[in-house]
Every structure is written in structure tokens, then in C-alpha cells.
Amino acid sequence: MPSSVPLASRGLLAAVVAAFAAAALGDLFAVYAGVRLHTVVDGDVTAATAANLDSAYSLYERAGQVQVSTTLLCAVLFITWFFLMRRRTGLMAPDRFRMGQGWAIGAWFIPVANLWLPYRVAVDMWGACSPLPTEGETRRVPMWPVNLWWGLFAGTTLLGRYAAARFDKADSLAGISDAVTLYLAVDLLYVAATGAxxxxxxxxxxxxxxxxxxxxxxxxxGA
Structure with a gap:
């Protein structure tokens, strides 16, 4: 390892964490809007007037727009952090990486492969940052933060695509109700993925x- 390696920025980390918090709040707003829309759709036919339905649907669409905005901000900051971390960890253990630095950005934009390649980069970075055991020491850094984060993110992304397809094909109040119920689960899982x-x-x-x-x-x- 070189005698001097740049330290990861705490300022950028704080910005990424703040963006994740904003994304989580956007998801919770979507949960609230989804519950309201679900209540109106499944409510009494006489109570579910066109005005109530339009209002609930409008709020649900607005929540979706908030989610898109906060997710975009989060993605820009996180991928920036991801790339800079890959560059710094590459100096610490270049032999641990199976792909070049550019994959820390490019891996996110390849359809289908983006459900696996960023995880490989993350695993390599985690290994590069894990201190080596000294003689008589067998301590290892557990991998669960990487696996939990990626498992929740990839799984929720796939479920979200399925929910979007169900919502787009819904042609009745019952179909909308089922799709919104699925979206509620997706949004709650996204909150968990954000925490991970x-x-x-x-x-x-x-x-x-x-x-x-x-x-x-x-x-x-004891040292």
C-alpha cells in the first residue's frame, strides 16, 4: 500500500447521507399518498366521488414526482461517492479489483447487468478496505452491510418494475387498488434499502x- 492514501471525504459522505434521508422521506410521502388513494378506491361507492378520486390520484402523482426528484439527487451524489471511493481504494489494494475504475460509473447504466456489476465493485472495495490479519489474528470484516444493501436494492428494484407494469395495465378500480397495494410494499422496502x-x-x-x-x-x- 502506498505510504500516503487520500482519505475518503466526510463532507461528501454527509451529503450522500442527507440525500438518502431525502429519498426516504419521499418514499414515506408516497406511502401516505398510496394509503389515501387505496382508501378512496376501496371505500364506499357513494363516498368515492370523482372529486375525491381525482384529488387522491393527483396527490399520488405528485408523490411520484417527489420520489423521482429525490432519487435522481441521491443517484448523482451516491455514484459520485462510489467512483471516488473506488479510485481511493484502488490505491490501497489494486490487485483486489476485477474491473477498472470506470466501471464504478458505467456498471450502473448497463441494462440487466446493473443488477449485478455494481455489487461486484462494492465487494472489491470492501475487501480492499479490510485490514489484513496479523500473525495470530484471524479477524475479518463481516460482509453483511454490502449484502444487505444490495439484496434490498436489487430485489426492490425488480419488484418496483413489476408494480409499475401492474399499475400501467390497471383498467378498473380493483386493478388500481391491487397495484397501489403492491406499490406500498415497494415504497416501504425502498425505505429499508435506503437505510441499508x-x-x-x-x-x-x-x-x-x-x-x-x-x-x-x-x-x-493488547497493543
């Missing part, structure tokens, strides 16, 4: 700064 992403980014940043500061090996117990 925060854990991943914070933990990886901390690992990178620790290894860059203290060196490539674990400090022996």
Missing part, C-alpha cells in the same frame, strides 16, 4: 479512513 445504503456508505468510508491512517494490518490485541 446509509450503513454501507458509512461503514465503507470508516474502513477506508482507518486503513489509510493506521496501515494495512489489524492492530494486535
Amino acid at each position: 445504503a446509509v450503513v454501507f456508505t458509512v461503514r465503507l468510508t470508516a474502513l477506508q479512513r482507518l486503513k489509510a491512517t493506521e496501515g494495512p494490518y489489524w492492530t494486535p490485541a
Whole structure:
């Protein structure tokens, strides 16, 4: 490892975490709007007037627009952090990476492959930031933050695409109600995925700064 490795930016990390928080709030707003639309659609026919339905549907569309805006902001900041982290971790353990730096950006934009390639980059970064065991030490950094984040993100993305197809094909109030119910589950899962992403980014940043500061090996117990 080089004698001097740039530390991961805490300022950028704070911006990414704030963007994730905004995205989570957007998802919760969508949950509220979805519950309201679901209530109107499934309510008494006499109570579910055209005005109530239009109002609930308008709020649901507005919530979707908020989700798009917050997700776009989150994506820009997170991919920026992801690329810069790949560049810094590449200096620490270049032999740990199976793909070049450019894949930290490009992997997100390849259809179908973007459900797997960014995870490979993340796993390689996690391994590069994990301190090596010293003699007599077998300690390893657990991989669960990476696996939890990606499992929730990829799974929810696929479920969200299915929900969108169901919603677009709905041609009755019952069909809309079923699609909205599915979307409620998707939005709640996105909130969980956002929380897991925060854990991943914070933990990886901390690992990178620790290894860059203290060196490539674990400090022996009792030292």
C-alpha cells in the first residue's frame, strides 16, 4: 500500500447521507399518498366521488414526482461517492479489483447487468478496505452491510418494475387498488434499502479512513 492514501471525504459522505434521508422521506410521502388513494378506491361507492378520486390520484402523482426528484439527487451524489471511493481504494489494494475504475460509473447504466456489476465493485472495495490479519489474528470484516444493501436494492428494484407494469395495465378500480397495494410494499422496502445504503456508505468510508491512517494490518490485541 502506498505510504500516503487520500482519505475518503466526510463532507461528501454527509451529503450522500442527507440525500438518502431525502429519498426516504419521499418514499414515506408516497406511502401516505398510496394509503389515501387505496382508501378512496376501496371505500364506499357513494363516498368515492370523482372529486375525491381525482384529488387522491393527483396527490399520488405528485408523490411520484417527489420520489423521482429525490432519487435522481441521491443517484448523482451516491455514484459520485462510489467512483471516488473506488479510485481511493484502488490505491490501497489494486490487485483486489476485477474491473477498472470506470466501471464504478458505467456498471450502473448497463441494462440487466446493473443488477449485478455494481455489487461486484462494492465487494472489491470492501475487501480492499479490510485490514489484513496479523500473525495470530484471524479477524475479518463481516460482509453483511454490502449484502444487505444490495439484496434490498436489487430485489426492490425488480419488484418496483413489476408494480409499475401492474399499475400501467390497471383498467378498473380493483386493478388500481391491487397495484397501489403492491406499490406500498415497494415504497416501504425502498425505505429499508435506503437505510441499508446509509450503513454501507458509512461503514465503507470508516474502513477506508482507518486503513489509510493506521496501515494495512489489524492492530494486535493488547497493543
